[in-house]
Amino acid sequence: MSATAPEIESVLHEERSFAPSPAFAASANFNGERLAALRAHAAADHEGFWAAQARTQLCWQQPFGQTLDDSHAPLYRWFGGGRLNASVNCLDRHLPTRAQDTAIIFERDDGEVQRWTYAALHEEVCRLGNALRLLGIGKGDRVVLYLPMGVQAVIAMQACARIGAVHSAVFGGFSAESLKDRIEDAGASVVITADAAPRGGKRVELKATVDRALSAGCGSVEHVLVFQRLDGCAMQAGRDLWWQTLVPQQATHCEPEWVESEHPLFLLYTSGSTGKPKGVQHSTAGYLLGATVTMQWVFDLQPGDVFWCTADIGWITGHSYVAYGPLANAATQVIFEGVPTWPDGERFWRMIAAHKVSIFYTAPTAIRSLMRLGDELPARHDLSSLRLLGSVGEPINPAAWLWYQRVIGGGRCPVVDTWWQTETGAIMIAPVPGAMPTKPGSCTLPLPGICAEIVDEDGHPLSKPGHGGLLVVGKPWPSMLSTIWGDDARYCSTYFGRFGKTIYVAGDGAQRDEDGYFWILGRIDDVLNVSGHRLGTAEVESALVAHPRVTEAAVVGRSHPVKGEAILAFVVVNGAREAAIAAGLAQELCQWVATQLGAIARPDEVRIVEQLPKTRSGKIMRRLLRSIGRGEAVTQDVSTLENPAIIEQLRGEPAFGA
Numbered sequence: 001m002s003a004t005a006p007e008i009e010s011v012l013h014e015e016r017s018f019a020p021s022p023a024f025a026a027s028a029n030f031n032g033e034r035l036a037a038l039r040a041h042a043a044a045d046h047e048g049f050w051a052a053q054a055r056t057q058l059c060w061q062q063p064f065g066q067t068l069d070d071s072h073a074p075l076y077r078w079f080g081g082g083r084l085n086a087s088v089n090c091l092d093r094h095l096p097t098r099a100q101d102t103a104i105i106f107e108r109d110d111g112e113v114q115r116w117t118y119a120a121l122h123e124e125v126c127r128l129g130n131a132l133r134l135l136g137i138g139k140g141d142r143v144v145l146y147l148p149m150g151v152q153a154v155i156a157m158q159a160c161a162r163i164g165a166v167h168s169a170v171f172g173g174f175s176a177e178s179l180k181d182r183i184e185d186a187g188a189s190v191v192i193t194a195d196a197a198p199r200g201g202k203r204v205e206l207k208a209t210v211d212r213a214l215s216a217g218c219g220s221v222e223h224v225l226v227f228q229r230l231d232g233c234a235m236q237a238g239r240d241l242w243w244q245t246l247v248p249q250q251a252t253h254c255e256p257e258w259v260e261s262e263h264p265l266f267l268l269y270t271s272g273s274t275g276k277p278k279g280v281q282h283s284t285a286g287y288l289l290g291a292t293v294t295m296q297w298v299f300d301l302q303p304g305d306v307f308w309c310t311a312d313i314g315w316i317t318g319h320s321y322v323a324y325g326p327l328a329n330a331a332t333q334v335i336f337e338g339v340p341t342w343p344d345g346e347r348f349w350r351m352i353a354a355h356k357v358s359i360f361y362t363a364p365t366a367i368r369s370l371m372r373l374g375d376e377l378p379a380r381h382d383l384s385s386l387r388l389l390g391s392v393g394e395p396i397n398p399a400a401w402l403w404y405q406r407v408i409g410g411g412r413c414p415v416v417d418t419w420w421q422t423e424t425g426a427i428m429i430a431p432v433p434g435a436m437p438t439k440p441g442s443c444t445l446p447l448p449g450i451c452a453e454i455v456d457e458d459g460h461p462l463s464k465p466g467h468g469g470l471l472v473v474g475k476p477w478p479s480m481l482s483t484i485w486g487d488d489a490r491y492c493s494t495y496f497g498r499f500g501k502t503i504y505v506a507g508d509g510a511q512r513d514e515d516g517y518f519w520i521l522g523r524i525d526d527v528l529n530v531s532g533h534r535l536g537t538a539e540v541e542s543a544l545v546a547h548p549r550v551t552e553a554a555v556v557g558r559s560h561p562v563k564g565e566a567i568l569a570f571v572v573v574n575g576a577r578e579a580a581i582a583a584g585l586a587q588e589l590c591q592w593v594a595t596q597l598g599a600i601a602r603p604d605e606v607r608i609v610e611q612l613p614k615t616r617s618g619k620i621m622r623r624l625l626r627s628i629g630r631g632e633a634v635t636q637d638v639s640t641l642e643n644p645a646i647i648e649q650l651r652g653e654p655a656f657g658a
């Protein structure tokens with residue numbers, strides 16, 4: 001396993017522990033006793049536990065017969081024989097009692113606020129479902145969503161679910177090229193997008209990017225449905241349709257498509273250790289169950305709460321804790337179009353006060369960037385509505401955790417650090433806040449029914465505290481991915497190739513302390529986590545070598561005070577190196593990657609070097625590059641390097657005494 005970054009080192013020395021206040025514990029969904037009962041049930045009867053959850057938490061058109069079919073393991077099938085509809089679970093089932101309750105408080109970039117009741121949301125979802133059916137979309141057809149953060153993104157997901165179509169959301173920051181790859185891999189016949197979107201006072205083009213993606217391929221796409229958010233865009237006759245024209249004409253009744261439990265609800269592309277992003281496929285029943293119960297267990301959701309998850313709809317967190325989990329629980333939630341630092345660094349705090357947010361869920365990168373602006377900004381706002389804080393996406397360093405707890409939570413709100421992944425569908429390791437103490441930097445314990453463990457390189461459980469190993473999950477769980485879209489073999493080898501078909505390998509390193517609490521050490525594969533966004537080093541490398549001047553590239557992460565990790569690229573170019581440096585090629589390559597993959601993949605720095613360090617067998621010495629990226633001493637054997645002076649170049653130090 002790779003050496004740990006200094007920030008993570010400090011995490012491992014953290015010893016403070018915070019018990020929930022008696023007031024919080026007394027009114028929480030789960031106190032110690034209730035949680036112990038849940039855990040005991042799960043430990044005694046894994047399948048029976050999940051079957052009981054599925055029966056009581058979801059509403060079924062036809063009950064399931066078999067809880068778990070493992071005859072084709074690791075292709076596990078949950079709740080066989082059952083039929084349901086996710087949008088009925090998120091909307092229709094609340095209508096008899098909650099129709100006029102607020103489902104969504106949507107705050108636009110410019111500060112305008114819209115409220116959507118469950119009845120209004122249901123109507124618009126039905127209208128869009130009918131519109132999609134009119135365009136020929138039915139059960140199993142794929143619809144790509146390239147939408148800004150907003151109510152329409154939730155409506156689009158729910159409408160797809162209603163008619164049994166499979167949505168595949170692509171984050172609005174991804175480039176035309178990335179969008180094209182995802183549309184083609186999914187074989188989507190419709191793309192839903194917006195003309196453009198305001199974000200932090202700037203305009204983000206969306207439809208123009210879709211046009212570029214489609215002009216480069218995407219033969220499967222028949223229609224593009226465009227929500228007009230700003231002042232419009234060019235439309236291609238016969239192919240493109242306006243949401244505002246088509247959708248209002250439709251009926252407000254839309255018969256749900258009842259689907260089997262394992263029917264794919266959505267695909268979501270995520271980065272792995274190879275160049276090609278994989279389409280993580282989630283089921284309808286198991287996925288929805290995970291999203292539903294974790295809202296109650298981890299977020300302690302109760303009537304009267306106002307929940308706000310700041311994640312974009314293009315990521316898994318935006319799926320489970322914006323589009324599905326809150327609605328399945330009939331919650332009231334805030335959705336925000338903009339960014340935390342615009343028009344100023346008080347935006348989040350102002351919104352929490354204005355909407356009386358009680359549960360707030362965000363990413364360490366946002367916490368760190370707001371923390372740097374000082375304590376006075378949050379102090380100007382009444383944050384007393386908050387009762388619980390959450391964190392997700394990357395390890396949270398104790399300093400940021402403690403600031404969040406003290407300054408934002410006023411010392412009274414438990415902080416839930418939640419570990420999970422696109423593939424796991426829902427939160428896996430996290431506190432149940434009324435029932436146990438938390439520790440800054442630890443995601444604490446696996447949830448009931450989640451058999452997370454730490455094993456050594458040979459797959460043996462590591463029981464001793466303080467020993468780092470691989471994070472695995474020893475039994476299937478309902479919200480796990482069903483497969484990788486169109487590639488069962490890749491699913492089997494990526495997640496179950498190492499220790500057999502019952503052990504899911506997460507790709508993270510972790511260790512436990514003397515209380516059994518889990519401490520995540522970060523990725524152990526070639527996956528970077530930049531501001532909580534997953535990026536494969538191979539993806540960035542293949543974008544770099546696609547540039548005509550680049551012959552070789554190697555990409556590593558280096559720690560960054562706000563982003564967690566930043567991208568550092570080493571490239572070898574054709575032609576004269578000094579001339580390339582003088583001509584500003586490094587900056588050009590940063591921009592090139594942003595254009596190829598999307599702004600989130602822009603390297604912080606590109607170093608043009610004469611050669612990459614390689615082993616005798618010609619493999620790039622990635623560990624050496626990682627040490628250099630982290631500013632550590634080079635301890636690796638470098639005797640095989642043809643040109644030892646290369647180390648200075650790799651370190652970014654001026655060579656040749658220049």
Ligand code: WTA
Nearest residue numbers: 392393394395417418419420421422520534
């Ligand atoms: C990392 C996001 C430490 C981890 C939900 C994982 C975390 C990857 C945490 C998944 C956490 C997520 N503490 N690391 N609380 N949560 N990670 O698929 O490396 O975008 O494998 O899912 O983020 O990222 P993904």
